[in-house]
Amino acid sequence: MDTTPVKRVTIIAAQSLQETLISEIRSLGANGYTYVVVQGAGTSGVRPNEWSGPNGRLEVITTAEVADRILEHVAARYFDHYPLIAYVDEVHVMRPEKYGVV
Amino acid sequence: MDTTPVKRVTIIAAQSLQETLISEIRSLGANGYTYVVVQGAGTSGVRPNEWSGPNGRLEVITTAEVADRILEHVAARYFDHYPLIAYVDEVHVMRPEKYGVV
Amino acid sequence: MDTTPVKRVTIIAAQSLQETLISEIRSLGANGYTYVVVQGAGTSGVRPNEWSGPNGRLEVITTAEVADRILEHVAARYFDHYPLIAYVDEVHVMRPEKYGVV
Numbered sequence: 306m307d308t309t310p311v312k313r314v315t316i317i318a319a320q321s322l323q324e325t326l327i328s329e330i331r332s333l334g335a336n337g338y339t340y341v342v343v344q345g346a347g348t349s350g351v352r353p354n355e356w357s358g359p360n361g362r363l364e365v366i367t368t369a370e371v372a373d374r375i376l377e378h379v380a381a382r383y384f385d386h387y388p389l390i391a392y393v394d395e396v397h398v399m400r401p402e403k404y405g406v407v
Numbered sequence: 408m409d410t411t412p413v414k415r416v417t418i419i420a421a422q423s424l425q426e427t428l429i430s431e432i433r434s435l436g437a438n439g440y441t442y443v444v445v446q447g448a449g450t451s452g453v454r455p456n457e458w459s460g461p462n463g464r465l466e467v468i469t470t471a472e473v474a475d476r477i478l479e480h481v482a483a484r485y486f487d488h489y490p491l492i493a494y495v496d497e498v499h500v501m502r503p504e505k506y507g508v509v
Numbered sequence: 510m511d512t513t514p515v516k517r518v519t520i521i522a523a524q525s526l527q528e529t530l531i532s533e534i535r536s537l538g539a540n541g542y543t544y545v546v547v548q549g550a551g552t553s554g555v556r557p558n559e560w561s562g563p564n565g566r567l568e569v570i571t572t573a574e575v576a577d578r579i580l581e582h583v584a585a586r587y588f589d590h591y592p593l594i595a596y597v598d599e600v601h602v603m604r605p606e607k608y609g610v611v
Contacts (some may be wrong), residue, residue, distance in 0.1 A: 306475045306478040311494075313496075317543055327448075336449055339446065339462070340445060341444070341545060343545045345543040345544065347540055347541020347542070362543060366492070373510045384604065392570065392600040392601055392603075393601045394601065395496065396495065397494055398494040399482055399493065403449075413596075439594075440550060443545060468594070468596065496598070497598065498519070500594070501588075501596075502588065505551075
């Protein structure tokens with residue numbers, strides 16, 4: 306099977322941020338996403354255990370360039386004020402053009 | 408800890424395809440799966456934003472050979488007619504024989 | 510974007526184990542987790558298809574040392590008696606100190 310490596314960005318944040326985050330990742334160049342409600346707890350930059358409770362997990366499969374843009378945006382906009390984590394890894398897709406990879 | 412690399416195939420598709428997909432991956436050699444309902448949106452090969460709405464995310468941990476078979480099947484059977492994405496990455500397991508790795 | 514590789518441990522087990530597992534991973538050094546209810550089926554070391562039905566998927570992002578400790582604990586404590594799978598992969602985070610990485 307012929308596959309191409311692309312980036313997968315995962316953002317875990319309060320459910321109240323769902324619509325804003327989805328709108329922002331679209332503006333930054335994402336073609337699609339999946340979103341699922343999760344429970345969670347952790348330490349944040351704001352105060353310990355702040356993101357305990359219902360959260361959303363947002364996943365975006367996209368180019369390295371857009372992934373980078375999303376991480377930079379999330380860091381600048383949210384890290385100091387919101388209990389949110391974001392990370393990136395790599396998955397291998399068929400039809401990379403669907404994710405903006407040319 | 409002694410771990411072995413195996414493949415993880417992820418398929419995101421309409422919930423209506425859940426039972427069919429599970430039955431098909433079993434026929435292709437998968438020993439198990441996890442399934443979770445997700446929201447999502449994206450562009451598909453069929454028309455833009457077609458997979459907006461409730462979808463299911465199916466994950467299968469298996470051998471490279473079965474992973475390849477699943478991707479080939481999904482591409483041939485669904486890509487032209489269904490808004491579905493599929494991708495593969497690698498995870499490290501203990502007890503690889505549980506996933507068909509010998 | 511400046512990111513650091515860290516480990517992500519995933520444990521899929523019966524929902525009845527949720528509170529115990531969360532308490533145990535905290536004792537072993539995890540700073541946080543996410544948890545989501547999933548459906549699943551698979552073969553276990555106990556008997557075939559034992560983990561069919563509602564399960565929970567627990568994810569922990571942490572150091573290589575804590576990840577190893579969690580896998581060893583889970584293998585020793587659960588593998589012979591519970592239908593449970595556990596695996597590890599790597600993701601790239603910003604702010605690695607939040608996950609105990611120094």
